[in-house]
Structures are given as C-alpha cells and as structure tokens.
Amino acid sequence: xxxxxxxxxxxxxxxxxxxxxxxxxxxxxxxxxxxxxxxxxxxxxxxxxxxxxxxxxxxxxxxxxxxxxxxxxxxxxxxxxxxxxxxxxxxxxxxxxxxxxxxxxxxxxxxxxxxxxxxxxxxxxxxxxxxxxxxxxxxxxxxxxxxxxxxxxxxxxxxxxxxxxxxxxxxxxxxxxxxxxxxxxxxxxxxxxxxxxxxxxxxxxxxxxxxxxxxxxxxxxxxxxxxxxxxxxxxxxxxxxxxxxxxxxxxxxxxxxxxxxxxxxxxxxxxxxxxxxxxxxxxxxxxxxxxxxxxxxxxxxxxxxxxxxxxxxxxxxxxxxxxxxxxxxxxxxxxxxxxxxxxxxxxxxxxxxxxxxxxxxx
Amino acid sequence: xxxxxxxxxxxxxxxxxxxxxxxxxxxxxxxxxxxxxxxxxxxxxxxxxxxxxxxxxxxxxxxxxxxxxxxxxxxxxxxxxxxxxxxxxxxxxxxxxxxxxxxxxxxxxxxxxxxxxxxxxxxxxxxxxxxxxxxxxxxxxxxxxxxxxxxxxxxxxxxxxxxxxxxxxxxxxxxxxxxxxxxxxxxxxxxxxxxxxxxxxxxxxxxxxxxxxxxxxxxxxxxxxxxxxxxxxxxxxxxxxxxxxxxxxxxxxxxxxxxxxxxxxxxxxxxxxxxxxxxxxxxxxxxxxxxxxxxxxxxxxxxxxxxxxxxxxxxxxxxxxxxxxxxx
Amino acid sequence: xxxxxxxxxxxxxxxxxxxxxxxxxxxxxxxxxxxxxxxxxxxxxxxxxxxxxxxxxxxxxxxxxx
Numbered sequence: 126x127x128x129x130x131x132x133x134x135x136x137x138x139x140x141x142x143x144x145x146x147x148x149x150x151x152x153x154x155x156x157x158x159x160x161x162x163x164x165x166x167x168x169x170x171x172x173x174x175x176x177x178x179x180x181x182x183x184x185x186x187x188x189x190x191x192x193x194x195x196x197x198x199x200x201x202x203x204x205x206x207x208x209x210x211x212x213x214x215x216x217x218x219x220x221x222x223x224x225x226x227x228x229x230x231x232x233x234x235x236x237x238x239x240x241x242x243x244x245x246x247x248x249x250x251x252x253x254x255x256x257x258x259x260x261x262x263x264x265x266x267x268x269x270x271x272x273x274x275x276x277x278x279x280x281x282x283x284x285x286x287x288x289x290x291x292x293x294x295x296x297x298x299x300x301x302x303x304x305x306x307x308x309x310x311x312x313x314x315x316x317x318x319x320x321x322x323x324x325x326x327x328x329x330x331x332x333x334x335x336x337x338x339x340x341x342x343x344x345x346x347x348x349x350x351x352x353x354x355x356x357x358x359x360x361x362x363x364x365x366x367x368x369x370x371x372x373x374x375x376x377x378x379x380x381x382x383x384x385x386x387x388x389x390x391x392x393x394x395x396x397x398x399x400x401x402x403x404x405x406x407x408x409x410x411x412x413x414x415x416x417x418x419x420x421x422x423x424x425x426x427x428x429x430x431x432x433x434x435x436x437x438x439x440x441x442x443x444x445x446x447x448x449x450x451x452x453x454x455x456x457x458x459x460x461x462x463x464x465x466x467x468x469x470x471x472x473x474x475x476x477x478x479x480x481x482x483x484x485x486x487x
Numbered sequence: 488x489x490x491x492x493x494x495x496x497x498x499x500x501x502x503x504x505x506x507x508x509x510x511x512x513x514x515x516x517x518x519x520x521x522x523x524x525x526x527x528x529x530x531x532x533x534x535x536x537x538x539x540x541x542x543x544x545x546x547x548x549x550x551x552x553x554x555x556x557x558x559x560x561x562x563x564x565x566x567x568x569x570x571x572x573x574x575x576x577x578x579x580x581x582x583x584x585x586x587x588x589x590x591x592x593x594x595x596x597x598x599x600x601x602x603x604x605x606x607x608x609x610x611x612x613x614x615x616x617x618x619x620x621x622x623x624x625x626x627x628x629x630x631x632x633x634x635x636x637x638x639x640x641x642x643x644x645x646x647x648x649x650x651x652x653x654x655x656x657x658x659x660x661x662x663x664x665x666x667x668x669x670x671x672x673x674x675x676x677x678x679x680x681x682x683x684x685x686x687x688x689x690x691x692x693x694x695x696x697x698x699x700x701x702x703x704x705x706x707x708x709x710x711x712x713x714x715x716x717x718x719x720x721x722x723x724x725x726x727x728x729x730x731x732x733x734x735x736x737x738x739x740x741x742x743x744x745x746x747x748x749x750x751x752x753x754x755x756x757x758x759x760x761x762x763x764x765x766x767x768x769x770x771x772x773x774x775x776x777x778x779x780x781x782x783x784x785x786x787x788x789x790x791x792x793x794x795x796x797x798x799x800x801x802x803x804x805x806x807x808x809x810x811x812x813x814x815x
Numbered sequence: 816x817x818x819x820x821x822x823x824x825x826x827x828x829x830x831x832x833x834x835x836x837x838x839x840x841x842x843x844x845x846x847x848x849x850x851x852x853x854x855x856x857x858x859x860x861x862x863x864x865x866x867x868x869x870x871x872x873x874x875x876x877x878x879x880x881x
C-alpha cells in the first residue's frame with residue numbers, strides 16, 4: 126500500500142487538513158440508503174460523540190456500536206469473582222473503570238466502602254509494585270483486548286523474574302477478530318467496519334483479512350475528528366463502489382503487520398481459549414488464558430473462588446447494544462434506572478461504554 | 488443508600504443526590520435550600536467550606552492557601568466583599584510543627600492578599616491515623632457590593648458566558664503532585680483569591696458568577712442550566728485549555744471540563760456590558776486571558792451544549808462519580 | 816510522548832513537561848527522542864512524527880478508487 130495515497134497533489138497541508146472541509150464532504154456524500162457502519166471500538170464511540178460527528182453523517186448512513194469495550198463485554202461473573210476475592214482479604218488492583226461495574230450483588234466500589242482493600246491502578250506494573258510493597262496476596266484484574274494484553278503479559282513475566290510470589294492475575298482478556306468473525310457469521314446488514322486503532326497497532330491490518338471474504342470493507346482509524354471523518358469517507362466510498370478492502374488510515378501508529386514483538390510476548394505468556402462475551406455468547410478461541418509455565422500466576426488456581434449464580438438484570442440490554450442491534454436509548458433502563466451515577470450495566474459505567482457516551486455527550 | 492461512597496464527595500451528580508436525599512431531609516432552612524455558594528442574610532453573605540486536599544502541599548499552593556481562597560471566592564462570586572473568616576483545624580497527632588507553620592504562613596499570606604481578616608479560630612488534635620495530617624474548615628462573612636444583584640433570575644438569552652483564564656490547572660496540579668498514575672511533573676495550581684479581580688466589575692450588569700471547583704466547568708454550567716428556561720452554548724475552540732492540562736487529560740482519559748479550578752470565575756454578563764467586562768478583566772493579573780466562551784440561548788432550555796471543532800454539537804454533562812478524590 | 820531516558824527495559828517519556836516511567840519491552844529498538852503511544856504503563860507503538868503532522872486523508876470526490 127502506498128504511503129499517504131490520500132494527499133491530493135497541489136493542496137497545501139493547511140488546506141488538506143481543514144476539518145471543516147472534511148466535515149462538509151461527509152455531510153454531502155451521496156451515500157447508499159441503508160448504509161450501516163459499525164464502530165467496533167468503544168474509544169471510537171466516545172470520540173465520535175464527543176465531537177458530535179454523528180450529526181455530520183449524510184442521509185441514509187447509520188453508525189452502530191460494537192463489542193469493542195473490554196469492560197462491557199466481560200460477564201457479571203467476573204465482578205462476582207473479584208468481589209469474592211476482595212472479601213477474602215486479598216488486595217484487589219484494577220483499572221479504574223471496573224470499580225463501579227455492578228456484579229450480581231455488589232461492586233468493587235461498594236466493597237471498598239465496606240472496608241476491602243481495593244486500589245485503582247493505571248498499569249499492571251503498578252499492581253505488581255503494590256504486591257511487592259505490601260507483601261499481602263495481591264490480585265490484578267486482567268481485563269482488556271490486544272492493546273492491553275501484551276502489557277499484562279509483560280507484567281506477568283516481570284513477576285516471575287522478580288520472584289514476586291504474592292501476585293496473581295484474574296484474567297478476562299478477549300480478542301477482537303474472533304468477535305468480529307462471530308458477529309459477521311450471519312447476515313448483519315452491516316456495510317463496513319470502523320476498525321480499532323490501538324488493537325490494530327498490535328495485530329496489524331492483516332488480522333482483518335477475513336472481512337474480505339465476507340465482502341465487508343474495513344478502515345483502521347485513529348481517534349481525532351479528522352481521522353474518523355476521513356475513515357468514514359473511505360468506508361462510504363468503498364461501500365458505494367462495492368470495493369472490499371481493509372485499509373489502514375492510521376499509518377502513523379499502525380503498521381500493516383502490526384507489532385511482532387508484542388505478539389511474541391503475548392504468545393509466550395498466554396494461549397487462546399474459548400471465552401464468554403456479554404451479548405455474544407461463547408466465542409471459540411476468543412479469549413486468553415495463562416500458559417502452563419505461568420499457571421502459578423492464575424488467581425483461579427491460587428484461590429478458592431465461590432461461584433455466584435448470576436442473576437440476569439431485568440431489562441438490561443447491554444448485550445444488544447454491544448452487537449449493534451440497538452442504540453442505547455432503546456434500552457428501557459437507559460438514563461432512567463440506569464445512569465452514570467447509578468449504573469446497572471457495564472455499558473453505562475465504562476469510559477468506553479456506548480451508553481455512557483450517549484448520556485455524557487448526547 | 489446505606490454507606491457514603493467516595494463518589495458522594497466529588498461535587499458532581501452523586502454529591503447532589505446525597506444532599507437532596509439525606510441532608511435536606513434534616514436541614515431544610517429556606518436559605519440553605521437555595522444552594523448558592525453563600526447564604527444571603529440581611530446585608531451580608533455567610534458561607535463555609537472544608538478542606539481535605541491531598542497532598543497538603545502542591546506547586547502554587549497548599550491546604551492553607553486553599554482554605555482561605557476557597558471561602559473568599561465563594562463570597563466573591565456572590566458579588567460580596569469578603570470581610571471576615573473563621574478558621575478551624577483538626578490536626579493528627581504526630582503532625583510536624585514545621586509543616587503546620589508553613590501552612591499558617593500561607594494562610595496569613597492569602598488573608599493579606601485577599602484583604603480578609605481572620606478573626607476567630609479553633610484547633611483540635613485527634614489520635615494518629617484519624618485525620619490524615621490536617622483538615623481545615625473556614626467560614627466567612629462578606630458584604631454585597633455589586634450594584635446589580637448577582638442572581639440567575641436576571642439572566643437573559645444573548646448574555647455572554649466569560650471565563651477569566653485557563654481551565655483545569657488545580658486538578659492536574661494536585662494529581663501530579665500526588666504522583667498518581669506515575670506521572671511526575673510540576674503544574675502550578677491556579678489557587679488564588681478572586682475578589683480583587685471580581686470587584687473591578689461591580690458596576691456592570693452581571694447576573695451570575697461561580698467558581699468552577701470540584702466537578703469543573705461542566706458541573707458549574709450544568710447547575711446553572713438545570714431547570715431554567717434558557718440554555719447554555721459554549722464553543723469548543725474558545726475554551727482555554729493549556730497544553731499540560733490537555734496532555735494529562737488525554738493520557739488518563741479525563742475530560743478537562745470535569746477538572747477542578749481554584750482561581751477561576753465563570754461569569755454571565757449582560758450582552759450590553761460584555762465588551763466592557765472583558766476590557767476591565769484583562770487589565771488585571773488574574774484576568775489577563777479573560778475571554779468569551781459561550782452564550783445564553785433561547786433554544787435547548789435547561790441544557791448545556793457545546794459547538795464542536797468539527798462543526799457539530801454535543802451536550803456537556805457533569806462528571807458522574809469521583810474523578811479525583813480530595814482535590815480541595 | 817517522547818522518550819527522554821532509557822534504562823534497560825524501562826524508559827522515561829515526556830510530554831508538555833510531564834514525565835512517566837513506562838515499559839518498552841513491547842517494542843523493538845526504542846531510541847532516545849522516539850515518540851511513542853503509551854497505554855497501561857507501556858509504550859505500545861512508535862509514532863512516526865512526520866506523519867503525525869500530516870495526519871489527514873483528503874481526496875478528490877469519487878476518484879480515489881477510480
């Protein structure tokens with residue numbers, strides 16, 4: 126693929142980068158009626174609504190959310206496991222978002238108010254440091270996609286290297302391409318995908334080649350308004366012309382073959398496993414579990430975690446939002462019983478959740 | 488709700504919920520229910536605030552300076568000259584006297600800077616582990632000096648929304664001073680007494696002022712718009728967000744509009760007096776970068792909208808939970 | 816963020832005067848003054864700065880795929 130094939134000769138950079146001109150192009154684009162594009166990644170959903178880009182779509186084009194929010198697709202049972210560990214006196218460390226997600230009966234935020242030692246961290250290395258410092262059993266809630274999984278793998282390797290024995294991982298890592306494959310196995314009436322930026326930095330453009338046989342165009346996009354609008358224009362044009370390609374519109378960060386080194390680190394620590402996704406059911410080989418050499422770091426082996434019967438939340442339609450079947454306002458709980466300050470489902474809690482984005486930005 | 492959560496102290500929607508559902512069932516004096524920054528008494532305003540910031544010392548200030556400026560500013564934004572402060576300390580056993588002295592020096596300095604007299608005080612000491620260093624409460628009495636009353640009832644569509652300078656500095660200053668998220672760097676808090684700036688506008692027609700502290704600009708605008716017959720519209724490309732604030736927010740996923748300020752005042756100024764207000768503010772050190780960031784609208788009553796860089800629009804909501812605890 | 820110091824598999828990165836220590840073992844050949852994307856305490860990708868400035872796609876109506 127030629128680098129920067131998109132810059133038209135003869136325009137100054139300033140002209141080429143004029144956001145308003147891009148916006149105009151999008152507004153006036155002659156789209157096919159019934160065009161439905163899935164923005165896979167929760168960060169894209171937030172970026173789109175934060176700039177109000179949905180209002181710039183031409184007639185006939187709809188954007189739907191996808192399952193690209195790791196906190197959102199993690200089943201309730203995971204929170205229940207974390208709560209059980211917290212109640213056992215284990216120090217629970219986690220990315221901040223997970224703290225407010227409601228489980229079957231409680232949340233980590235509530236457990237913290239009740240006295241459990243639960244700490245938000247920015248990096249699994251911080252969690253490792255906490256373990257080293259406090260000497261007590263410390264668990265890190267390992268949730269994320271391919272963007273985050275290598276970081277967790279690296280932390281796991283460091284734990285063994287530094288012989289930090291009181292550290293373990295409660296894993297719920299998920300992989301994006303298998304989820305997209307499952308989503309597109311049946312006819313979805315989707316016209317194309319806005320593909321994640323940083324997941325793609327790890328897995329590369331080639332990981333989405335299966336979309337070609339499904340005759341679905343995809344564009345890997347960055348997160349600025351300019352990135353997203355230009356990516357949407359590429360998708361609309363491909364759909365109009367029945368061209369099926371996966372394009373990399375984020376070449377400043379994403380290479381065609383992704384990040385080989387990260388994938389190596391990942392493969393050393395984790396292996397693929399079937400995994401349950403909220404809304405999508407169990408998808409083969411869509412999750413990661415620790416390889417035998419690292420099994421000592423598995424919280425599920427180290428601790429007896431009682432399983433809680435998961436009570437499905439009546440009315441919660443997070444699953445349908447994650448499949449792009451409905452927009453958040455179609456959920457009966459949206460912005461009434463379920464709001465960012467008292468969320469019932471993870472899509473309303475997570476900073477990458479669609480429901481949260483719709484309430485926060487409109 | 489059976490236990491207080493950290494989120495209840497965030498100044499956002501959960502705090503409001505706590506106030507409505509618990510506090511107001513017991514404390515329902517009509518003056519209190521007005522929920523202004525200060526209570527309006529006969530020819531006076533009266534206000535109180537407590538300070539639990541962590542860390543105690545940060546670039547640009549400390550808990551002492553904050554304790555004076557916070558209460559002084561609550562009165563200043565009512566258009567009142569801050570006259571007297573009370574101050575009460577709760578100190579943890581083992582707290583170093585040298586640190587206490589530093590804090591007291593800051594308090595005295597901020598008092599002189601703001602022209603307020605600190606006329607009564609109290610100190611309590613609690614056992615080690617029960618007060619995290621030191622907590623401070625201040626209460627203040629002031630005298631309304633603005634010619635036209637500063638009351639939201641006088642806001643009209645077409646009025647301008649102004650800010651006196653860059654947003655988000657205090658919140659990110661405290662966050663980086665804590666070394667939280669492993670971020671190191673010096674960002675100066677904007678903590679400052681605002682009466683000197685605000686009084687220069689006392690002859691102008693200014694129906695509303697507030698200092699956007701916890702919950703940031705978004706919280707303040709949301710509270711202003713809530714249940715009113717007018718709407719607010721701000722312009723994304725006019726919002727003054729310094730590079731450091733933008734960098735921290737981008738890195739950590741915060742919205743700069745949700746980050747606390749301690750030296751900023753949002754003003755709604757009548758259309759007629761807007762240019763004059765900007766001129767006057769810009770002559771002052773704390774108003775050098777004053778600018779118009781939005782306007783009051785007839786459309787979308789009760790809501791705050793932002794015109795985005797991309798030429799579209801979105802709503803502005805306050806933060807839901809605790810984005811950063813113990814910021815002031 | 817910009818790499819300003821390297822210590823084995825960790826590096827100090829900086830933006831707008833703010834610094835953080837991050838892991839660089841997920842990338843090949845990180846050098847001083849490289850710009851990197853940070854996530855969860857690690858550098859996960861290098862940013863090609865030249866392209867970072869020219870980040871836009873603009874193309875003639877309908878003729879890119881012509």
